[in-house]
Amino acid sequence: MNYNINFQIAALIIVILLLYHFLTQKKLYNINARTFTYVLVLGGLYILLDLLSTLVFMNYRAEHETVILLVITIAYLFDVMLPYILYCCVCIISGEKQRKISGTSAVCTAITVVMLLLILGNIKSGWFFYFDESGTFVTGSGYIFLYIYALAYAVLVIVSAIRNRGENITRKMGIVGEFLVLEGVCMVIQMYTQRLLLTGFGLALGLVFLYLTINNPGDYVDSITGVFDKQYFDKWIEEKLDKKAEFHLIATEFYMLKQVNKVYGSSVGDQMLIQAAQGIQEITGSSQVFRITGNCFLAVAESMAEYETNKQKMEEFFRKPFELNGEKIDFPAVICGIMDGGKMKHEDVILSYIEYLASLIKNTDETVVIQSDDRILEGFHYEKEVEQFLKTAVEQDLFEVYYQPIYWNKEERYITLEALSRLRHPNMGMIPPDVFIGIAEKQGMIAQVGLLQFRRVCRFVKEHEYLMKTLKNVKFNLSPSELLKTGHIQLLINMIREYGLSPRYFQFEITETVATEYSESFCQAVEDFQKAGIGLCLDDFGSGYANLNTVLKLPFSVVKMDRSLLTGVTCDEQAAVFYRSIVMVMQNMGYHIVAEGAETKEEVDLLQTWGVDMIQGYYFSRPLPENELLKLFDKE
Numbered sequence: 089m090n091y092n093i094n095f096q097i098a099a100l101i102i103v104i105l106l107l108y109h110f111l112t113q114k115k116l117y118n119i120n121a122r123t124f125t126y127v128l129v130l131g132g133l134y135i136l137l138d139l140l141s142t143l144v145f146m147n148y149r150a151e152h153e154t155v156i157l158l159v160i161t162i163a164y165l166f167d168v169m170l171p172y173i174l175y176c177c178v179c180i181i182s183g184e185k186q187r188k189i190s191g192t193s194a195v196c197t198a199i200t201v202v203m204l205l206l207i208l209g210n211i212k213s214g215w216f217f218y219f220d221e222s223g224t225f226v227t228g229s230g231y232i233f234l235y236i237y238a239l240a241y242a243v244l245v246i247v248s249a250i251r252n253r254g255e256n257i258t259r260k261m262g263i264v265g266e267f268l269v270l271e272g273v274c275m276v277i278q279m280y281t282q283r284l285l286l287t288g289f290g291l292a293l294g295l296v297f298l299y300l301t302i303n304n305p306g307d308y309v310d311s312i313t314g315v316f317d318k319q320y321f322d323k324w325i326e327e328k329l330d331k332k333a334e335f336h337l338i339a340t341e342f343y344m345l346k347q348v349n350k351v352y353g354s355s356v357g358d359q360m361l362i363q364a365a366q367g368i369q370e371i372t373g374s375s376q377v378f379r380i381t382g383n384c385f386l387a388v389a390e391s392m393a394e395y396e397t398n399k400q401k402m403e404e405f406f407r408k409p410f411e412l413n414g415e416k417i418d419f420p421a422v423i424c425g426i427m428d429g430g431k432m433k434h435e436d437v438i439l440s441y442i443e444y445l446a447s448l449i450k451n452t453d454e455t456v457v458i459q460s461d462d463r464i465l466e467g468f469h470y471e472k473e474v475e476q477f478l479k480t481a482v483e484q485d486l487f488e489v490y491y492q493p494i495y496w497n498k499e500e501r502y503i504t505l506e507a508l509s510r511l512r513h514p515n516m517g518m519i520p521p522d523v524f525i526g527i528a529e530k531q532g533m534i535a536q537v538g539l540l541q542f543r544r545v546c547r548f549v550k551e552h553e554y555l556m557k558t559l560k561n562v563k564f565n566l567s568p569s570e571l572l573k574t575g576h577i578q579l580l581i582n583m584i585r586e587y588g589l590s591p592r593y594f595q596f597e598i599t600e601t602v603a604t605e606y607s608e609s610f611c612q613a614v615e616d617f618q619k620a621g622i623g624l625c626l627d628d629f630g631s632g633y634a635n636l637n638t639v640l641k642l643p644f645s646v647v648k649m650d651r652s653l654l655t656g657v658t659c660d661e662q663a664a665v666f667y668r669s670i671v672m673v674m675q676n677m678g679y680h681i682v683a684e685g686a687e688t689k690e691e692v693d694l695l696q697t698w699g700v701d702m703i704q705g706y707y708f709s710r711p712l713p714e715n716e717l718l719k720l721f722d723k724e
Contacts, residue, residue: 090146092284096139099292103132106292106299113305114316114375118323123177124303127170131295134170135288137163142285156219157211164207164216167234170291171241172200178245196244203237206230242268267294310379312358313365321378321386325435332430336395338387338402339424339442340368344453345383348419356412360419363410371401380439384446392427399425399457406455420455422446427460437472444468474519475527478511482536487511489544490711491562493720494682494704497696502721504595506563506704507545508711509537525567534567535576542580545594546587548714553589555721561595563625568602572609577616584620591620597627597648618643625682630670647674648704651685658690668698675699 107128115121141163144156175196210216215230245268274290308320316324328335342364349357361383368377368387376388387402389395402423409416424445432438445464449456458464481487488510496503511519528534542564549555549562570576584591596617602610617624624644631650649670656663671681683695686705695703712720 090283091142093139093142095289096135096142096285099135099288100132100139102292103128103135103295106295107132110299110303110305114309114314116303116305116308116320117376118320118327120177120323121303121305123173124298127173127177127298128295130166130170130173131291134163134166135291137166138285138288160217161207161211164210164234165204168200168203168207168237171238172196175241175244192244196241199237199240203233242272267297270294270297310365313361313379313385315365315369315377315379315385316375318378318380321380322435324376324378325438329430329433329435334390335429336389336392337426337429337438337442338389338395338399339380339384339426339445340364340387340402340406341381341384341422341424341442341446342419343383343422343446343449344418344420348417352417356417359412360410360417363412364406364419364421367405368402371405372398380442384442386442395425395427399423403455403457418453420453422449423455423457425457425459440472441465441468444471470516471523471527473516474513474524475531477513477519478524478527478531478533481511481524482533482540485540487537487540487544488713489541489548490713491717492704492711493709493717494563494702495708496702497700502559502708503702504560504563505717506597506711507541507565509541510711529567529569532569535570535573538567538570538576539579539583542583546583546589549589549593550587552718556590556593558721561593561623563595563597565597565627568599571598571602571613574609577613581616581620581622584622591622595623595625595646597625598644599628600626600631601628614642626679645680646682647679648682648684651705654683654685654691657694658688664694671698671700675701 110125110128137159141156141160144159179193207216210218210228210230213228215228216234217225217227217231220226271287271290271294274286278284278286308316308323310317342361345357345361348360361379365377365379365385368385369375372387372389372394374388378386380386387398389398402421406419406421406423409418411417422445424442426432426438426441426445429438432441441460444467445458445460448464449458490508490510491505492508493502494504494506495501509521509525511521511524513519525534525537528537545562545564580596581591584594614624623646624642625646625648626642626644627648628650629647630653649667653663653667653670657667658664674681680701682702682704683700684704686692686695686703686707688707691705692703692707709720
């Protein structure tokens with residue numbers, strides 16, 4: 089019988105080209121990529137042997153029967169192996185862990201081994217196929233089991249897809265389903281026509297589908313820098329952690345990227361990232377470099393010696409300015425070293441730890457290396473425990489409000505209070521406010537915390553409204569996210585009305601940094617406060633680089649001097665002159681001044697001499713819980 093082998097030749101060419109492109113692209117280091125490589129190689133060999141066996145059929149000679157049987161037997165061995173490898177590939181795609189052998193996998197392996205042995209035994213038994221005396225190829229009584237075997241694996245694929253439903257997995261399994269349908273159609277056509285050999289061609293097209301949609305390395309490469317992206321890191325780290333493999337990580341965060349983009353433009357920022365990525369790859373000599381965030385790369389070291397060497401070389405590399413279009417531009421980095429990353433057990437913990445390490449480096453414009461150690465790791469675990477407790481605290485309203493009285497120099501008494509958030513952990517005790525407030529802002533919970541706290545303040549003022557006969561107001565801090573969140577300010581105003589309190593009882597503190605960012609949302613918040621008759625206080629004045637022209641256009645009646653400005657005023661004449669000058673200028677412009685952070689008598693004496701209106705600090709009173717605050721005012 090003459091067969092049409094054109095489709096087989098085309099299939100072989102397709103698989104060879106596909107294998108070439110797959111192997112010459114950036115290499116993926118995970119079980120999915122390895123399995124697909126096996127499928128490609130096995131598929132190519134299957135098509136090649138199918139082509140050879142067809143040529144043997146077409147040129148049969150009795151004296152070559154043994155060689156012909158051997159070639160056909162090898163072809164059928166690959167025919168048996170291919171469904172098994174495809175099933176393994178599908179299991180990996182669907183999320184089943186092939187490293188942990190399940191009962192189904194064990195049975196499949198056993199059946200495949202039996203089928204392979206039966207194929208080998210066919211040379212003598214002729215159970216699957218043989219050549220009769222006339223040289224005609226004859227299928228044996230067991231040939232039907234090859235179809236049953238292939239059908240069984242098709243059913244297993246469907247079962248696996250149903251068992252592992254999920255949006256991403258369903259999409260991938262749909263592609264696998266299309267592959268099986270295509271191969272099935274080709275098989276039916278081949279069975280019907282006999283002469284038209286299409287199964288190899290269907291296999292080749294199916295492999296192209298899998299490559300383009302699931303196993304294309306290009307899908308996991310960052311389009312700007314050419315290193316692997318976060319999506320691939322998720323797959324890579326999951327496999328590493330499952331294997332409990334030893335590896336070390338070096339994260340490089342470019343904290344000046346935003347400034348570079350602002351000064352030079354985003355295209356220059358992209359070029360800096362490209363140079364950084366190339367430098368990291370050259371230093372590590374590895375393609376296992378990932379861009380996990382917009383300004384952070386992660387490199388992997390397999391040994392401690394490699395880790396130490398690479399970390400040192402990276403520090404030297406990023407201490408030097410980058411050169412772009414003949415101009416030298418500094419592009420410093422925070423280099424975070426994590427030894428034995430497998431001990432962290434979870435990907436999200438590793439990424440959170442990198443973020444934590446980078447956050448420890450502040451107020452620098454140089455490349456800095458921070459190495460993980462037991463002390464830092466303990467601080468990280470403390471913060472994670474606080475983060476977990478914070479969710480419970482929000483759900484159960486476990487926060488407390490402390491009040492720090494503010495002293496009025498003119499009448500020598502307390503004139504106002506600042507409401508301050510406190511959180512007590514049942515085992516760790518009081519959690520520092522800057523810790524839990526920072527976490528709340530990062531986790532997007534600060535608005536909820538603020539509403540819970542302000543309700544407590546309103547309740548306290550309502551229950552002890554007599555205090556407002558001597559107090560001018562109660563000050564309450566607002567975070568940037570609270571100010572800019574649509575509708576949040578109106579919730580605060582409505583809460584005041586809900587308790588039937590006068591708006592003049594409250595004054596909201598806004599930091600100078602937020603006041604400088606003159607956004608539409610911020611202007612709307614200020615307008616809402618004005619309409620409601622609620623006063624505003626400019627907080628932390630002098631802590632940053634504010635645009636005074638912008639800030640002073642806003643309707644603040646009180647300016648609170650940042651505590652950092654008070655440092656050294658008792659022993660540094662320049663610091664004292666600077667502080668006194670700011671006080672004079674602000675008072676001449678009609679603002680009342682609050683000096684924050686006064687702790688000694690010398691500081692208080694100077695502030696009173698300079699005519700500061702109000703003083704807040706531990707010299708007069710620390711922040712007090714409600715009961716102690718009431719006792720303090722009862723004495724007065």
